[in-house]
Amino acid sequence: MSALLDVRGLHKGFGGVKAVAGCSFCVRERSITALIGPNGAGKTTVFNLITGLIPVERGEIAFGGQQLHALRSHEIFDLGIARTFQMLRIFPKLTALENLMIAQRGRAEGIFDALLRPSLVREEERARRERAHECLRMVGLEEKAHAKAGGLSYGQQKLLDIARCVASGARLILLDEPVAGVNPTVRERIKALLRSLRERGTTILVIEHDMGFVMDLCDEIVVLDHGEEIASGPPERVRNDRRVIAAYLGE
Ligand SMILES: Nc1ncnc2c1ncn2[C@@H]1O[C@H](COP(=O)(O)OP(=O)(O)O)[C@@H](O)[C@H]1O
Ligand SMILES: [Mg+2]
Known part of the structure; x- marks a missing residue:
């Protein structure tokens, strides 16, 4: 390789x-x-x-x-190339799901698209939401999708921070x-997560x-x-x- x-x-x-x-x-x-x-x-x-x-x-x-x-x-x-920091870099006031929706790479919708091609913008939003859910499932936080990131336990925030990198593609x-x-327990979950990402x-x-x-x-x-x-x-x-x-x- x-x-x-x-x-x-x-x-x-x-x-x-x-x-x-x-x-x-x-x-x-x-x-x-x-x-x-x-x-x-x-x-x-x-x-x-x-x-x-x-x-x-x-x-x-x-x-x-x-x-x-x-x-x-x-x-x-x-x-x-995506990264985490020694200190967590998630948005505590946004939900877990929202954190992963904004973490994704790719074109942000412009004002002209929003005005002239609303269906395209809706489609993109739908795809981002779906991808965010998929990443939450991957790190085992699906049931926390609508919880504020700042209210998650430290271990869950570490998982969400890794999910942020995954969501970026x-x-x-x-x-x-x-x-x-x-x-x-979280350490083992993170280990399993990294193995499946390698996979x-x-x-x-x-x-x-x-x-x-x-x-x-x-x-x-x-x-x-x-x-x-x-x-x-x-x-x-x-x-x-x-x-x-x-x-x-x-x-
Ligand atoms: N922005 C910075 N300004 C000044 N010194 C720094 C800065 N970043 C790191 N250092 C110094 O560089 C060295 C290496 O730091 P760092 O890369 O954080 O080490 P590690 O992550 O291996 O613990 C240390 O001596 C640290 O104090
Ligand atoms: Mg260091």
């Missing part, structure tokens, strides 16, 4: 801090790849660079063969600590500190330390890598 995402020699500094220092790795299409490393290793910064939230200082990011460095974050989203989903702070052809890159979750779920692991990739490969290999053990034990 080929690489969907190819990161080469990435650099990013903040003042005197080298957050990302020559980081290179690949994410195979239809894989679940983990990006792990100690706190401050540069993991979230790598996500911010991939999604165009902050500009790349040096290096290359290719998605499906296309270079991303000159693109803005909404253009990168339109190419099919992204080919690549970046998840920043999806199981941090959730109970074991459907979605590629997933996930930052996570929960090693049980990572070892059990991921096809490949990329380890960052001080902004640099120090190891990568299947879980069994990475687990026994001397540099990885040293980075974690703070040698």
Whole structure:
């Protein structure tokens, strides 16, 4: 299987801090790849660079063969990369369903369409609603469709946040600590959800500190330390890598 995402020699500094220092790795299409490393290793910064939230200082990011460095974050989203943040990014006052209706990519109806082609607009609205329901079913929140997102439990909000990425129709989903702070039941649900997304052809890159979750779920692991990739490969290999053990034990 080929690489969907190819990161080469990435650099990013903040003042005197080298957050990302020559980081290179690949994410195979239809894989679940983990990006792990100690706190401050540069993991979230790598996500911010991939999604165009902050500009790349040096290096290359290719998605499906296309270079991303000159693109803005909404253009990168339109190419099919969606993400979650360490902090939840859902609209608490909207219902779960509404959150997923607005998360979908594609043309927003213009004023002329609304005036001249109302049936087309209604059709589009219907399709969005249907897709939103489908995504809610996928994450097991169908019965919460009309509940305000802000009233859901923390675990349900984490699921809704992932559903937001699914609703966008992204080919690549970046998840920043999806199981941090959730109970074991939700963690297992998220694991099953990510497996079924992979089954459907979605590629997933996930930052996570929960090693049980990572070892059990991921096809490949990329380890960052001080902004640099120090190891990568299947879980069994990475687990026994001397540099990885040293980075974690703070040698
Ligand atoms: N916007 C920013 N401004 C200044 N420093 C930052 C910024 N974002 C991240 N950093 C610094 O970059 C380093 C890597 O941070 P981060 O990517 O958040 O690490 P991780 O997600 O692996 O814990 C840290 O030293 C952090 O303080
Ligand atoms: Mg982080």
